[in-house]
Amino acid sequence: MAWSENISSAQNPKIKKLLNLQEKSHLRKSEGLFVVEGIREVRHCIECGYQADTLFICPEIYEKAEEQIPSVHLENIARIVNIPALLYEKVAHRGSSEGIIAEFLYREHKLSQLDLPENPLVVVLEKLEKPGNLGAILRSADGAGADAVLICDALTDLYNPNIIRSSLGSIFTVPVALCDNQEAIEFLKNKKIQILTAQLQDSSFYYDIDMRGGTALVIGSEADGLSEIWRKAADRHILIPMNGKMDSLNASVSAAILLYEAVRQRQQ
Helix, strand or coil: CCCCEEEECHHHHHHHHHHHHCCCHHHHHHHCCEEEEEEEHHHHHCCCCCCCCEEEHHHHHHHHHHHCCCCCCCCCCCCEECHHHHHHHCCCCCCCCEEEEEEEEECCCCCCCCCCCCCCCCEEEEECCCCCHHHHHHHHHHHHHCCCEEECCCCCCCCCCCHHHHHHHHHHCCCEEEHHHHHHHHHHHHHCCEEEEEECCCEEEHCCCCCCCEEEECCCEEECCCCCCHHHCCCCCECCCCCCCCCCCHHHHCCCCCCCHHHHHHCC
């Protein structure tokens, strides 16, 4: 393996930039770059067509990790930087990222870029602000084979490192579109995809609703729920029965339950 550069100082401009990209959303947007840690996540990113800008590798950690995990194909990456273990520990946000961190170029996420199959399964998220929840929902969407996730009126940067980490790279494997509420509703109506909103009011239990045709499962924030525009646009309102003292579940848990109900119905 040929290394383009060796860096050992935390004061190196490339290292400072890497750290700032991890912390600052405005810098990620202005530079058009985001950071990915871990062999699986970097591999998913590359396999899904993202272009790597710079790859930072700690050989002594990476070579041990790739004995257990399929390695990343590095042939088409322009800049590879070799860093020692002590420096890697300073730039890595998690201890299990297998000695590899990469900067990737941003990608646009437009509704017009989605290529949906017949009878698609879509997740719609409105004003979801917790990166961990969004990442977990993307992971469930990948597991259930959802055809797209629409993120409406996003309150967090899609390339927030916490989203990438909690999704385990599913942010790259699931088609994602960023849009506002009205754009999403018009898109779904034009595609004749039924809109099912998860809410308490005027609702039917989710397992009593046919999800075998084109279906969009719409989930709002835990703090505010769904806005009125979605309640009016919905074809049906659905809810998950709550038999304890609480009246709602975590948004990512709700999404997983609804997604796998759709999977169950479609496999019958």
